[in-house]
Amino acid sequence: xxxxxxxxxxAALAAALLFTASCNSPAxxxxxxxxxxxxxxxxxxxxxxARDATAAANCYAVDAIILPPGQPNVTGxxxxxxxxxxxxxGAGYVDGTVSTIATGSNGDLGYEIGTADLHLKGxxxxxxxxxxxxxxxxxxxxEGKWLQTYDMWNPVxxxxxx
Numbered sequence: 001x002x003x004x005x006x007x008x009x010x011a012a013l014a015a016a017l018l019f020t021a022s023c024n025s026p027a028x029x030x031x032x033x034x035x036x037x038x039x040x041x042x043x044x045x046x047x048x049x050a051r052d053a054t055a056a057a058n059c060y061a062v063d064a065i066i067l068p069p070g071q072p073n074v075t076g077x078x079x080x081x082x083x084x085x086x087x088x089x090g091a092g093y094v095d096g097t098v099s100t101i102a103t104g105s106n107g108d109l110g111y112e113i114g115t116a117d118l119h120l121k122g123x124x125x126x127x128x129x130x131x132x133x134x135x136x137x138x139x140x141x142x143e144g145k146w147l148q149t150y151d152m153w154n155p156v157x158x159x160x161x162x
Contacts, residue, residue, distance in 0.1 A: 032146065037103040037110045037138060040146050045116070049095045051088050057081035060148045061139055067152040092121035098134075110138040110146060115156070131156040 040059055047055035057080045060066075066074045066083065074083045087093060096118040103112045118130040134153035138146045 032103075032105040032110050032140075034100060034103040037105060037112050037146060038098075038100040038114070040138060040148055041098050041100070041112055041114065041134075041136060044148070045096050045098050048084065048088065048093065051093075053081050053085035053088055056084045060151070061141065064147070064149050064151070067150070069154040094119040094121055094127055105138075108140040110140070112136050112138065116153070 044059040098116045100114045137150040139149040
């Protein structure tokens with residue numbers, strides 16, 4: 001076989017191998033929907049509204065970190081549960097709602113950006129609304145469930161009477 005023929009045979013073999021490899025490569029996972037990603041935070045607020053700190057903490061990954069405004073970071077599932085129990089016991093929390101602004105994902109990581117209205121009972125017994133904005137980073141666990149892995153929020157403005 002001449003060198004040119006050998007080069008052509010090798011080139012054809014390489015092309016065939018590349019084609020076969022591309023046919024066997026896993027398909028890229030399609031991005032999660034906004035519904036899938038925002039469900040975690042809706043479940044979280046539902047748990048807070050039910051005054052269930054355990055259910056609220058179950059919306060977080062075991063190694064999650066929350067970054068509350070003006071407070072130290074809270075790391076790990078147990079500490080996060082204690083944080084939310086303290087919030088429910090001491091902040092005058094009545095109820096809350098969340099609204100998603102944006103979501104996105106790439107593989108097993110996702111995010112949600114949104115706003116929330118928290119209704120809190122003030123020292124005078126009047127209900128105040130605290131508006132917050134938040135960003136959460138989500139991670140899909142081995143069972144395919146999305147969980148919060150980082151959670152950061154801050155007030156939009158001072159609480160106002162309802």
